[in-house]
Amino acid sequence: MEPLTALSIATAVCQFVQFAGSLISTTSEVFRSAQGASADNLHLDDIYSKLHTLSGTLENHAAIVIPPEKEVPGRSDRVPSQKKLAAEAARQRAAALVQLSADSKADCAELLGLLQKLTVSGDKHKLWRSVKVGLRTVWDASKITALETRLERTQRAISVHLTVILSDQVSALDKHLKTLRIENSRLHLDQASKMDKVSQGIADLKLDLQSTHAPRHDDGITQRDFIPPDVAERITSSLASIISVELDVSAEQAVLRSLNFEQRPFREDNIANAYESTFQWIYQDDSPFRKWLQSEQGIFWVSGKAGSGKSTLIKLIIHDPRTERLLAEWAPNGFATASHYFWSTGTDMQKSQKGLLQTLLYDIFQSCPELMSSACPKRWADSRKLGVKGTNPWTTLELTAALNRVAAADKVSRKFCFFIDGLDEYNGDHLDLCELMQSLSLSKNLKLCISSRPWNVFEDAFGRDSKFYMQDLTRDDIFRYASGRLRSHPRWSLLDLGEYAQQNFIDEIRERAEGVFLWVFLVTKSLRDGLTNEDTIKDLHKRLEMLPTDLGHLFQHMLNKVDPLYHERMARTLLVALFSLEPLQVDFYTYVDEEERNEDYAIRLPVKPRSSEDLKKQRSQTERRINARSQGLLEVRPHGAHWGRRDGEVVEFLHRTVRDFLCTKDMAQFMTAKLTKSFDPALAIARAGAAIVKSTSFISQMSHLNDPDTIALAGVARTSHGITGDLADIVSMIVELASQVESQNLLHAARLLDSLEAAVEALFDAGRIRFHCNSRTCPIKLVVRERVIRSSLTWYVKDKANDSNYLGDFVAPPLHIIVKDALEIDLLSPTDKVSEMLITVLEQGQDPNKRYKPLPESTPWLAFTCRTFHCSTSGCNGPRLRRALARGIVSAFLRNGADPNATPPRSGLTAFAMYLMSAFSRHMGPAVMNDYLQTLDDFLLAGGDLDTKITPLNLSKRVKGILRATSSHWGYDKEDVDATVMECFCQGLRVRGHFEGADGPRRLFFLASVTKRLLMHGKMDAYHVELLGTTIRTTFSDEVEEELLELLQRHFDPRRESVLDITPPTVSPDADKAGWGTFRLSTHGTTFTSPLTVDELANSFNQLLRRSPAPPEDSTGLETASVWSVD
Template sequence: MDPISALGIASSVITFIDFAAKLISTTKVIFHSKEGASTDDLALTKIYTKLQDLSACLASSAYPQQPFSSPQSLEDVSGLQELSAVCEQDCQEIVNALQAIKIHDNDGRLWGSMKTAFKSKLGRSKITAIESRLERTQRVMSLHISSILSNQISQLSKKIESMSSSGRGVGPASIIESMSQDLANLKLESESINIAKQQSIFSAGQAKLFVDLLKDLANAEKRFEADGIISSLNYTCRPVRHDIIPQAHMNTFQWAFEKSSLSDWLCSSNGIFWVSGKAGSGKSTFMKFLAGHFQTRELLTRWAGGKFLVTAAHYFWSTGTDMQKSQQGLLRSLLFDIFRSYPDCIPIVCPSRWATAKIGNFSSSWAPWTTDELSKTLRALTTIEDEQISFCFYIDGLDEYEGDHIELCSRPWPVFEASFGSETLKKLYVHDLTRGDIKRFAKHQLRTHPRWAVNPAEISENEKCGLIEQVAERAEGVFLWAFLVTRSLREGLSNDDTVVDMWRRLQSLPSDLERLFKHMLDSVDDIYRPKMAGALQVAIHAFEPLPVEIYWHLEKEFEEQNYAICCAVRAPETAERERQREQIRRRINAQTKGLLETRKDRVEFLHRTVRDFLRTAEMSDYLNGKLSTNFNAFNSIAKSYLALLKTASYTHGYLPQITRQGPGRNWGVFIASLNQALLYAAEAFKTTAPTLRDTAEILDGYEIFVAEIVESSHLAIDSALECCDPRLLFREEVVKHQLAPYIQIKVQEEPEYFSVFQDSPLFAALTPMTTSTDYFFVFEDSPLSAALKPMTASGANSILSPNTLKILLEHFDDLNVISPRASDPHLRSPWVSFMYECSNSNQLFNSALKQGIFNLLLFHGADPDACIGNYTAFCTFLAALFENPVESFETACSALDAFLRARPSLGIVPGENIDLRTKGPAGGSVNDGPQNERAIKSTLDKIISGIQWKEKLFDVKEHEVHYKFLEKFIIYALGELEDPTPLASAMRNSSVPPRACSRLLRLIGSESHDHVASKKRRYASNGETDEESIGECQSEDLEITGQPPKRQKAADWYYRYLMDRYFHRREC
């Protein structure tokens, strides 16, 4: 029972005691008074009704349906229930006495009969006994309340401390402050009652105050837990696309709320309404307008009736980050909006996360979401019972989604037409409805130019109207075309064009949008065309919109080929930097004719259609024809980043720009920027061979620069780096990237390339890189504040480089070697450090599964029994596998096979009573009898509890998971144990469901020979298995000698391997 319910019982009891005490006091007056009590004191109807209500309340309190919350509160709650039952009996006795009183007065008031009735039904002695019990009950009740409050205050103090130290900025900071204040008030009120001296006791009012304070604390705690889960759905770039979509022009799109199929659908219909339109017709602007307009809300409210209305939106963006153009981004955006509007549904649709939050396990409740979990959570919203909720979702840009287009605003592609276009009344084409809007827009754009009305005699009103009509007519509903054309006409007005000139200008512009783009690029002056082509190619190949300073340095590179490598390390003054920014903004606009524009110090395409057009084969050849043959956009970006780092200001702030927390564990603003640059260098190595040497020279320039600033005092550096080789910092970051070609070049040129490392380079190669500055202090006047303000997800980039690891593993065999400088036990060896990181980062764990990192490391000798805290590496892998969402069961099976091939110990018993460092990770050998049985049972329990959690979360059928994980472990154990008895005993005593247990016991027991032999015969005959195919690891085409070939059924191969070994041992 929760403390609020317990105090609710106490409040009911105290309320009864107070009322009964007053009633008894009145009866004493009756016994000792000849006149009786006053009519005001003895309104019988009121007394009787009040006592009946109290009796019912006490009866319900005595038999609660809720379970006890903890053993500590059992005694207090049981005591409260007993006191409630006693008071209920006393209350009923008084009620029965009042029922016997016959009222003959019309006004229902008690006079002389009251004295006689109470004497006959209760008597003086019973009344005295009841009064005595009430006094004793009140004292005992106060003690129970004090105990409950003391326990609750202690628990809440720990909970608030846990919330404060959770290390995550979730929700408003005022929640914890409010809870702390409420807890202080609760503590103050409870301490004000001095029970020991019996100077006072708890009153009903005080009990109610305690209940109210606890309710406030419970509500605040619930808000914090909900905000944590909501925050886990958010991502840095979520609002970016919405924010940059232009606002609708004044008085446009009003037709949406007039009598139309859309307005009818909004207020009365269900299902999907498809908004389509030509490229550039203003679909995204329309969706933003519609989603935010008050009239839309009014129509939807009418549709929802009395139900609670929840709206959510997502705007796909093909030129944005992966999250902005993926299904996961869509699902996270929708759930974020839904939970923010209606947080009460969170415990219902994601019970596992809510349960972990309730026990204070915030790291699990805030863990990254997988697409499967997101999909299941969204589907669960449709199964909420007894909830009056209506949902409306706005989804813009389905044609910008990267994935299978199976499912609302998009271009009129055939796949969307087939899926959504069959119902005429549930679709519209924006370009068919915006002619009037474009006319108003063109009229406003031209009439607001100061030259439009200067010489009325030269341009008549009819000619002006004709020009505007022609713009609206030729636009054919495409707002972007109208925008570009009116901009050109305004330029003509600025040049004092005559009406004839303006008509000629208009007629010279192609009506087709793509031909208009080409026309604009052809109009660029010849001297600007190489820079124009370079800027556009850089924008096309950028992972996300780049800071404007990159384009400043890019232009310098056109003027001086080795500018970035040769430029001095010098930060310009603030005024000079602002002048540079303004200059490059104007130059970009002139050189690209406005097809690139600057928004919030980042350079972006005017519209998605521009990028799509420039990425065609024809335009790619067009742009490349204006550039030198050795131009590489990725190289240019990498060089521009080098110049940016050299000219950045690092002289402000109190935190070092580089902090070192161990071998390869470098953090800070500078490191994040360096890694962003190296990502582009890695992409350059994937392109044509002639640029490989150029890329290598750029990286050499980075090393020289980084070594220089490490040696100088130009950069605030953690003291741990001061005694290192100045080249170490750069080389530690290089091995984290997919720069295997560069490392091969350097090793050939310099065989002692890795000698600068104090510890194994594998430490660095297995440590995730940091690519954002969310956790670091960045000053606004530094160019890094613009360059590093992340548009992508924050924190460490979990992508490792298998090919780089393969090179290192060929040179180093020290995966398990403990570093003499390792003070942190979690960072003792490269393998231990990597497993520790995986246990704390679901993103890294899933990435390692997908890339086959576990398979690679275990193949090269990683120890599955290495100690990670109190557990083995194998146990840590199982914990990460089951305690966090896994993106692919197939890759998980493959990694599990790799671990089992490495022959881990069978147990995962923590070191509470066993010193793992001396007795082995399982607390003994595999045949140590009871100790081994305990170890095996702990493994089985870990596997089965994880399987059950997965089934609950992902709706995975029992046989699909049990066969993949449980049977793999059982067959492995059969191959390791000479006597399978401990395994069978552990199976019987484990939490394995009976159905699965009986099947596995048959495998272990007397029937195991036939069962296994039949499998072996089947494998030998056709190599088939009941398991699904195991997908290949996506690891840069990595191949490991001795492993199963690609697309071969890995489980089949593994079973044959185990069966052969199993029977070989039996025969021997």
């Protein structure tokens, strides 16, 4: 029971006891009202009204059901934990409160009965004190005494419960506040005022709690022995306020955590800091950027060549205190900044729009948590209600909407300045990104500083805004940097070179650099190597002249210097770095080298953790080898923890331009030529990942272990979002790589996945991984298998077709996983890979009609149909429907047992009805019509029912309109639409709007083809046959009408059986006032007899006769139509 609910019950009981006691007590000290006065001065009717209100409240509380303790099978003999004992004590206390409420309700009822007698016998406007004197003559004295005793007992009990509830709640709030403070410190959230408010509230509660304690007296009850209702109400109100603030704080932290992602700060951490005294011109008085910070709106664009130092400058601007001082002039009421660095060689989140939006919102909410409730109201409400459970992964649509609400907020006093680096490193449509930037800049509360290369798309979008080009402003910075790098070498001063010659030499470097800092870095590195080798000034000049000024040519020059002995390993190393989706841990490169000696090393490697000394030694060797093979174009950098290892060093490209250079066709040929045998980087990385899994301990509490470098920080957990955790992350990567191996290597990949699954089981058995699962039957092998399904590794699942248990061991059915992922992740349609996997698991016997709780539509089939062609509030999903039909997904469902007549919850349409009504969708273009008709055949052959009733629950306006027209046309009540699928389809054909416009003839021909399929494969009774025939005559051209009617006559001959034969009803002799009777209905050879009230019988006949089509002229069926009525 919630604390506030318990307090509410206790307060209500207190109020009743207080009031009832003041009614019957003969003393003035016991039972005072909330204001300290007795009830003597109240009128009888006022007393009755108050008691009646209290009775209703008590009755509601007494009806609360306290669930019994849950028994866990096989655990009854265990010693209960402290947590379990506390929970049981709370349950018993809740049950006792409910019982007190029920007892008080009974006493209240007794008093109400007395009051009714007094009101009837006397004047209801009399004061209670005038009636109270003679109360004992009206009511038995023993009853009064008994009631007084019960009230005193209840008073004592409720005071004890209130004290315990408050004490427990204060302790819980205090403990939770400490947790919130720790999390607040970690997240750096601006929650100080709310934390202080909660802290003060808890302190006040403690004082109130102390004031309620009083000594017990055996000789009677005194006023100090109970908590007055007014005090209880005040405490309840204070507690509700504190809980509300704590919920706000907790929800703010939950929302912020949901926006965070591991790699969010990595890019900035890896950007070099500005060299001493460089870029100071940005804050000079005449700087356009300074003016923009101080007073201007809109966008400021920092443009520059590749390697010109844009990211380093942006990093300096973000962290320099001068930026804050200047922005304070622009926003005197306060401001907040948010920043993001796109990174093309990083993870998806580091180069996508979703990553951008999450990072910006993270920074905004960190500074302004009060904006969460208005920026993302639903997520805020869910987080407030459900805590961490309410924080599902964000969608790009939700993120965009939240950021737009922040930008459009009118009542926000703060302003916002965004710094976004590397727009050219975004992995989506750059024009869309530019439009997003321009849209945000329209806000009067927001401006943006962005950086990118001077590509045409950015010139067109931002060329007219405030801007500068880096290479035009960094000549002095480059001179200062080159001078500092050379002069800091101990042998520079030993050169026989005067100051003027030194200046000339450094100036030559500046001229050759053409504003590119990266070139200067590489050149000065080469020159410093020369100084180490005792180069003379002449040698240094020659070295400088030999280095190309173009970055690409310089990279090629560097690789050509690699020792030929290392060429093949150089190529392998560079190909692995190029192929990886994100920077790889150093250990991957260690194991990639193993493949050269033994391709099966990962399979043969024992499942055994490696020692700390061994790991450190190998990492040091690998780092030196990478440097030698890449000539510094690859670097080992810190990158946070990877899969729980404290050593998070990864291998990255020196600069994005290096990757761009290696991706060229010439360099692809260069690296391929260095290989002596085929090399599949996807398989090589997958093998290395499997080896890392085998050599790592994925367990917690690493501080208690001797080899912390081989210990992971977490295990694996299975949640509603799938299997997560450190091990799951690397397994996911391996499986994804297995989906990208070259076709000739599929057998190797299959053996590797088999070995990986066995290794995961061995890790679990050896206690090197903990698996937290939300189901008792959740095998550890699902860590691999579920990822195989989610990664659409169809070829591997087909390879397991003979293993009946492979798909049978899942907790969440594989079909459910595929449909859920396909519909949630890809908002338009499943990819080809997902479609192939979906069809594969269907063909392997997965039940499309199997219910599984987490699916809101209950089954995979209904989930798919609802979101693919359901006529919901927004109409049919055209793009998804087109792709689903083209890929044969719907037909695959139907061919493998999907129920065409299944109806999802909260919907008035069966799957077949949804599909049939989608024929009227405007999305039904020429490209999809043939696929639609073929799938319609599958629906009909699977038993699609045209007689099913449709109810207007969650239908689109178009379909609801058709239904209303149908109900009106066939005589039904518009408020109670009840049309069959065929009636609705026929009415849809009658809507002339479907056939207007340029595509009208094409749509008419298509709907004629749909009608033809219904005639050929559908099952209809005579009523629907006649209905369809009439609709055909009024809808289609003569030529089409003739063809369809001929088809109708061929498949449905109405002369074969009677149309309708109704026997008049007979009323039973023992009919009651309403009238009971029976009727006999014969139609199409079937007879029904049913007892009905006469009113129901008459209504049934009216409906039947109204729906009955006219019989053929020579028919011997119903000759006349009679409407039955009952007087």
